[in-house]
Amino acid sequence: MPQVLTIKVKVSHRSYDIKIGNNILADFPHQLNEIVQGRQIIIVSNSIVYGYYGQQVKEGLIAQGFDVLVYLVPDGEEYKTWQEAENILTILLEAGFNRDAVIAALGGGVIGDLAGFAASIYQRGIDLVQLPTTLLAQVDSSVGGKVAVNHPLGKNMIGAFHQPLGVWTDLKALNTLPEREWIAGLAEVVKYGAIWDEEFFAYLEENVQHIKNRDLDVVREIIGRSCQIKAEIVGQDEKEQGIRAMLNFGHTIGHALEKVTEYKIYRHGEAVAIGMVYAAKIAVYIEMCSVQIVEKLEILLRKLGLPVEMPDVSMDLILESLYLDKKVRKKELVFVLPRKIGQVEIIRGITPQTIKDCLDRPRNI
Ligand SMILES: NC(=O)c1ccc[n+]([C@@H]2O[C@H](COP(=O)([O-])OP(=O)(O)OC[C@H]3O[C@@H](n4cnc5c(N)ncnc54)[C@H](O)[C@@H]3O)[C@@H](O)[C@H]2O)c1
Numbered sequence: 001m002p003q004v005l006t007i008k009v010k011v012s013h014r015s016y017d018i019k020i021g022n023n024i025l026a027d028f029p030h031q032l033n034e035i036v037q038g039r040q041i042i043i044v045s046n047s048i049v050y051g052y053y054g055q056q057v058k059e060g061l062i063a064q065g066f067d068v069l070v071y072l073v074p075d076g077e078e079y080k081t082w083q084e085a086e087n088i089l090t091i092l093l094e095a096g097f098n099r100d101a102v103i104a105a106l107g108g109g110v111i112g113d114l115a116g117f118a119a120s121i122y123q124r125g126i127d128l129v130q131l132p133t134t135l136l137a138q139v140d141s142s143v144g145g146k147v148a149v150n151h152p153l154g155k156n157m158i159g160a161f162h163q164p165l166g167v168w169t170d171l172k173a174l175n176t177l178p179e180r181e182w183i184a185g186l187a188e189v190v191k192y193g194a195i196w197d198e199e200f201f202a203y204l205e206e207n208v209q210h211i212k213n214r215d216l217d218v219v220r221e222i223i224g225r226s227c228q229i230k231a232e233i234v235g236q237d238e239k240e241q242g243i244r245a246m247l248n249f250g251h252t253i254g255h256a257l258e259k260v261t262e263y264k265i266y267r268h269g270e271a272v273a274i275g276m277v278y279a280a281k282i283a284v285y286i287e288m289c290s291v292q293i294v295e296k297l298e299i300l301l302r303k304l305g306l307p308v309e310m311p312d313v314s315m316d317l318i319l320e321s322l323y324l325d326k327k328v329r330k331k332e333l334v335f336v337l338p339r340k341i342g343q344v345e346i347i348r349g350i351t352p353q354t355i356k357d358c359l360d361r362p363r364n365i
């Protein structure tokens, strides 16, 4: 297996590379130097991630002749805000950054979404590079160009499509990633197998122990394949007018669960794991797939350390939250449901009663 994997993402009128490798951050500065004209760059990160990897990136960029600014955002989803985006814009204006300037997002999905959003609006859009450091960011949020900040009235409600110039995915960064973040990211990896690639799903089933040990070759394989699948889907439907919605498998119920539990109980991936199992249960209920699909999902997710059971939350709250989701068109719920492992379909018109019947244990909080 090659040491560095390169995956091309084709988007409107151009393409960009995702480079995946161990210690690829060391190669990033000179590779960036080869593809940009401008000299001004700001690294947006947080103190945890910057503490591990920031200095190396900053020094590398300086050695390539870049003028480097650093902006550190406090850690946490609650800082993925308009205010933080504005702080970044203010720094750029004060430093006289022009339209050739580059924003480098060094961190997890929070940093990627926030820095990406700032890049999408600064002087009507400047170059963005993604340096993802969580598994979730490496397999999902750094790829595909969705950038956003949260609004008090809803997550990711203020955003744009802004494709990066490139993505440098450093497998070494995962060494410092807390176990819970690692496992949460695996839910999205399982999702790719479930929606697109039965063989990949089987690979995951066969390599559970290697995945848990974060064996480098297996990690490279699962990140590479996940990015390939996302690139393929985004390449066909950049603005989510069709098949990109498949990526929302497990997310309809997952989002509702996150919301009802006020984003305090579950990491996103954990809620998605539960959401995938219950989406599969709905599919069985409407006779779209066999019960073995639920079992396969449950077994794999459980072995990887992810939750698969609906907790003790009010079903009415879940339903209410489902109907407030931004993806509900004209009050009609849209679900991504499995036909089999590796194949999902976008289904409209699932009734609240069906959902209620499928969410096993309808007890009140
Ligand atoms: N744009 C998209 O397409 C897309 C897709 C999925 C999720 N998202 C967004 O991504 C966000 C979640 O991202 P996340 O799960 O990466 O969370 P996160 O960015 O909050 O990172 C999780 C935690 O890990 C820490 N961390 C990051 N890298 C580390 C490393 N290498 N070593 C040690 N600690 C590290 C962070 O400081 C943080 O505390 C959400 O805001 C979600 O909306 C966006």
Ligand SMILES: [Zn+2]
Residues within 6 Å of the ligand: 140, 188, 251, 268, 272
């Ligand atoms: Zn997700």
